Amino acid sequence: MTIRHHLSDQLLMGYAAGQLPEAFNLVVATHVSLCDECRARLASYDTLGGALIEDQGNVEMAEAALEAVMARIEGMPQATQRAPMQASGIFPAPLADYVGGDLSAVKWRSIGMGVKQAILPTGNDASARLLYIPAGVAVPDHGHRGMELTLVLQGAFADANDRFDRGDLEIADENLEHTPVAMAGQDCICLAATDAPLRFRKFLPRLAQPLFRI
Incomplete structure (x- = not known):
């Protein structure tokens, strides 16, 4: 698999710093699990972030701060451990873990012309x-x-x-208007995240937009 379309530096830095919305985090984590190049770039940002923290120097803590934190940890319920899920279908491991399985676990909803979607539970942003x-x-x-x-x-x-194949990521913003077409030969399945509603030109898609939350 050759990936030609990658994450931007801005997205990788935001992910490393924990500043992205949950929906974007899911897309970034899924792409990184497929892409050696972006995984290496992310590791460099993680290393840079660690170096910046070290440069901040020591922060003086109140007396008994450690004891208070340990007491709170001991009082928390024990988490149930589970083995990491292995991706056995088309979903990479981060997405398979999030969905709870592969395609058979997805609850699709038809939105017309054979197109289906499944909205995933994420934060409101x-x-x-x-x-x-x-x-x-x-x-x-x-x-x-x-x-x-x-x-x-x-x-x-x-x-x-352009054309986008498995593992490729398209980053669209206010400057892009397009009509994506699934290529012949195999049905297309994508993971998409948006932080604002799409802007449809035609009346019928605009009419259905609130119903399908797109």
């Missing part, structure tokens, strides 16, 4: 969804009011700018 687009089908022409990350998990799609 951004939304994440799985998209199933039959081969050859186009998503309605749309723009963006914020940022949209779209990670290909199966098949491929193309728009006027």
Whole structure:
């Protein structure tokens, strides 16, 4: 698998610093699990962050602070440990763990023309969804009011700018208007995250937008 479309430095730094919305964190973690290049870049940002913390010097703590923290930890209920889930289908491990399985665990909802989606539970500052687009089908022409990350998990799609295959990530913002089309040969499945509603040109998609939360 050759990945040509990668995470931006801004997204990797935000992920390393814990500053991204949960939905974006899920997309970044899933892409990083597939992409050696972005995984290496993320490791460098983690190292840089650790060095910056070390440069801050020592902070004086109140007496008995350690004892207070340990007492609170001892009073917390014990977490149930489980073995890490191995990805055996098309979902990489971070997504499979989040969904609780692979495709068979997804509760799809039809949104027309054979396209299906499954909204994933995340924080309110951004939304994440799985998209199933039959081969050859186009998503309605749309723009963006914020940022949209779209990670290909199966098949491929193309728009006027480029083609995106498994592992590729398209980063869209207010400057991009496009009509993604699932390539022939295999149905396309994507993980997408948005921090604002899409901007559809045509009336019917706009009418259905509140119902499908897109």
